[in-house]
Amino acid sequence: MTLCLLDPRHGYYPTRDPIGAGADFITAPEISQIFGELVGIWLANCWQAMGKPKTTQLVELGPGKGTMMSDILRTARSVPEFSKSLQVHLLEASAALVAVQAKTLGGFAQTINWTDDLNDTGVGPLLLVANEYLDCLPVRQFVRRKNFWFERLIGLSDTNELQFTLSPTPLAQTELKLIPPNLLQAPDNTLVEIRSGLSGFFDPLAERAKTDPVIALFIDYGPTSSEAGDSFQAVSKHQKVDPLKNAGEVDLTAQVDFAELKRIAEQVGLLTSNIVTQGSWLQQMGLLERAAALSNGKPNTRAKIARQVHRLSDDNEMGELFKVMAVYSKGISMPVGFDV
Ligand SMILES: C[S@@+](CC[C@H](N)C(=O)[O-])C[C@H]1O[C@@H](n2cnc3c(N)ncnc32)[C@H](O)[C@@H]1O
Known part of the structure; x- marks a missing residue:
């Protein structure tokens, strides 16, 4: 961001x-x-x-x-x-x-x-x-999967397009303080956003x-x-657009x-x-x-x-x-x- x-x-x-x-x-x-x-x-x-x-x-x-x-x-x-x-x-x-x-x-x-x-x-x-x-100001996102929290990251697809992906390893015990306490035990697939x-x-x-x-x-x-929830968004010419397209232009x-x-x-x-x-x-x-x-x-x-x-x-x-x-x-x- x-x-x-x-x-x-x-x-x-x-x-x-x-x-x-x-x-x-x-x-x-x-x-x-x-x-x-x-x-x-x-x-x-x-x-x-x-x-x-x-x-x-x-x-x-x-x-x-x-x-x-x-x-x-x-x-x-x-x-x-x-x-x-x-x-x-x-x-x-x-x-x-x-x-x-x-x-x-x-x-x-x-x-x-x-x-x-x-x-x-x-x-x-x-x-x-x-x-x-x-x-x-930039945010970080975390997703809960099978009782673990993974960071949602941005990487490259096979065709060199930006795409969302999850960190290969979950957050360590010491990093769990990043997640708001009321959402720590949230159901599978919950996405949490924090403003780093x-x-x-x-x-x-x-x-x-x-x-x-x-x-x-x-x-x-x-x-x-x-x-909980993903609020990351891109806007161009008064319309919401794909945040991973046209980086630096939206x-x-x-x-x-x-x-x-x-x-x-x-x-x-x-x-x-x-x-x-x-x-x-x-x-x-x-x-x-x-x-x-x-x-x-x-x-x-x-x-x-x-x-x-x-x-x-x-x-x-x-x-x-x-x-x-x-x-x-x-x-x-x-x-x-x-x-x-
Ligand atoms: C959405 S605009 C709001 C502008 C203005 N406050 C208004 O209400 O019309 C965001 C403003 O914050 C500035 N800005 C964004 N990130 C900044 C940063 N990290 N440090 C200083 N200025 C920043 C932008 O250049 C722009 O002036």
Whole structure:
């Protein structure tokens, strides 16, 4: 997954801008400005909860076209002290998208720092946001056969095509900790997916939380509890395609297991919010009120915004599939938006 998505010369992200109606997929910030605006309001609220620090490091993981950060920074202007406190850091693996982000964010007062290291994000209080970032991190899959667990691997067929295969030997006793405990005794042929890319992910935030307040927001698609099943998928031109065909030319993701995310964050001493659906979070943050304010009485605008709201929050669209969770340091109370 990492090689196909991120190889600097042949990988999917470094060589293109894949986001948009005419490209491969569309994301929430590209559907409506309201999405990034509500994230901006949420961040201003967190900044107040952190005691209104004079300097705040604002980090975004995988910022895409920079649209969400642009909506955040524009919204932040309505709280001038918050806006003035912000130092922005973008973690982006794609040179093509860095160029797009630089263009999108060129007009803001804040200096933007691009980095590939979460430790390189200034000092002091830290706010972090990540929309559809975690689903790009690599997963491993394991299949249960006759009381043993085998890793599902990718190899070559007789005709030199990529194909799925199982490891010749089962996992050793010491490796069984990779399998979620509730699925260890699952029936034959159960497939379990774990996000190996998350290993150590929260360590820099936990380290930072020892000295400074930290609040992070994760929005992605996936379930609230660890479930068996294969969610590895490829998308090209808004359609699901075979993930083993056209390596490096198609987007690869797997759903985010929010229960696993919660466990990993708590294991390193961070606190976590409830896990809520995107529809619920957006509504708690004022989706309908903002939509009404933007609709300004014109029937065409009203209909367009109603379509955007539906897409972002309806249970049959992104509203239920996508989840939201905050991770934060001790001493801070649960951020807004997470009532269940
Ligand atoms: C699905 S896009 C989401 C973009 C944006 N957050 C949005 O909502 O429109 C994933 C983003 O994460 C970046 N990305 C993926 N894997 C990454 C990695 N390991 N390190 C840094 N950026 C990564 C991609 O280049 C892209 O900007």
